Amino acid sequence: GQQLNQSPQSMFIQEGEDVSMNCTSSSIFNTWLWYKQDPGEGPVLLIALYKAGELTSNGRLTAQFGITRKDSFLNISASIPSDVGIYFCAGQRVRGSSNTGKLIFGQGTTLQVKP
Amino acid sequence: DAGVIQSPRHEVTEMGQEVTLRCKPISGHNSLFWYRQTMMRGLELLIYFNNNVPIDDSGMPEDRFSAKMPNASFSTLKIQPSEPRDSAVYFCASSFLRPHEQYFGPGTRLTVT
Numbered sequence: 001g002q003q004l005n006q007s008p009q010s011m012f013i014q015e016g017e018d019v020s021m022n023c024t025s026s027s028i029f030n031t032w033l034w035y036k037q038d039p040g041e042g043p044v045l046l047i048a049l050y051k052a053g054e055l056t057s058n059g060r061l062t063a064q065f066g067i068t069r070k071d072s073f074l075n076i077s078a079s080i081p082s083d084v085g086i087y088f089c090a091g092q093r094v095r096g097s098s099n100t101g102k103l104i105f106g107q108g109t110t111l112q113v114k115p
Numbered sequence: 116d117a118g119v120i121q122s123p124r125h126e127v128t129e130m131g132q133e134v135t136l137r138c139k140p141i142s143g144h145n146s147l148f149w150y151r152q153t154m155m156r157g158l159e160l161l162i163y164f165n166n167n168v169p170i171d172d173s174g175m176p177e178d179r180f181s182a183k184m185p186n187a188s189f190s191t192l193k194i195q196p197s198e199p200r201d202s203a204v205y206f207c208a209s210s211f212l213r214p215h216e217q218y219f220g221p222g223t224r225l226t227v228t
Contacts, residue, residue, distance in 0.1 A: 031215050042119070042206050042219030043158070088158065092215045101146050101214025102171060105158040 003027060006089050006106030014114050019076040021109045023089030031092040032065050032072035033103070038085045046087075047074070079113050086110050117141070119220035121207050127226045133195040136223045139188055140209030148217060149182055149192050150206040158206075164190065165214070197227045 006023045013019060023032070031050055035043035047058050049065035049072060056063055062075045072089055089106040120139040128134055140147050148163040162172040164184045172182070179198070184190040194201055204224050208217040 033215060035219075040221070042208070042222050044219070045216055048213070048216055090215075101148065101163065101165075101210055101217065102160060103215055103217070104160075107157045 003104050004089060004091060004106040006109055008109060009107070010110040010112070012112045012114065013079055015079060015081060017079055019079055019083070019111060020073065021087060021089075022071060022073045023091070023106045024071040025091060025104075026070065027093055028069045029072075029091035029093055030069070032063070033090045033092075034061075034063050034072070034074045035088045035090060035105075036085050037088065037108070043088055076111075079111075081113050081115050084111060084113050119207055119209055119218055121205075121220035121223050123223060124221065125224045125226075127228065128197055129228055130198055131196045132227075133193065134197045134201075134225060134227075136192040136205050136207075136225070138190045138192070138207030138220060140190070140207070141211075141218055142188070144209035144211045144218070145187070146210045146214045146217075147184060147190050148208040148210075149190070150208065150219075152204045152206060152222070153202075161192070194225075197225075199227045201225060202227050 004023050004025050033048045034046045037043040047056050047063040052069050053067050054065040060077045064073045086108040088108045090103040122137045146165050149161040152158045161174045162182045167184045182192045204222045206219050206222045208219040210217045
């Protein structure tokens with residue numbers, strides 16, 4: 001079953017507003033990623049984080065790797081209608097020194113933006 | 116460059132039938148992943164390959180599911196016999212230098228009646 005708790009489950013905001021969502025786990029992860037999925041498409045990688053405390057931006061998106069390594073945050077500034085979609089966090093658990101690519105995904109945050 | 120290619124995009128079949136889903140990863144990628152997405156369980160990893168070798172199939176639901184990767188440019192996920200609870204969207208993803216930075220295909224929506 002799922003091991004990542006992502007919140008909120010859904011958001012309905014006005015265009016221009018900022019958005020924040022987060023993902024938490026009871027386990028330590030060594031990599032956090034954020035994906036976006038549009039209807040009828042596969043998830044697309046937005047941001048990848050590799051170190052505790054790391055803060056990374058991709059345009060209007062900013063994501064942080066939590067200090068405890070058990071959480072991550074995604075912020076979207078000045079939202080626009082094309083930001084609509086489902087945002088997933090994903091993590092790779094610490095498992096020795098191997099980097100297998102085996103990811104665990106959160107349940108997703110559905111974002112709707114009102115023009 | 117073409118992304119990950121999956122076929123068919125939609126599949127409707129009757130319970131008990133065999134279903135084969137196909138995936139062509141991005142050229143040059145050496146890791147390939149099969150996922151299943153449902154409303155109830157979200158996005159789940161079924162199996163992944165590295166250099167055409169299955170590394171972890173612990174996510175495969177049961178023996179009715181099997182996956183192969185005969186070469187670097189092709190993989191299949193087979194369900195035999197199919198059941199209504201297998202209805203889901205199945206995604207294939209591939210990666211290269213960083214296995215966790217995965218590129219997803221458009222998915223195959225499977226409906227088993």
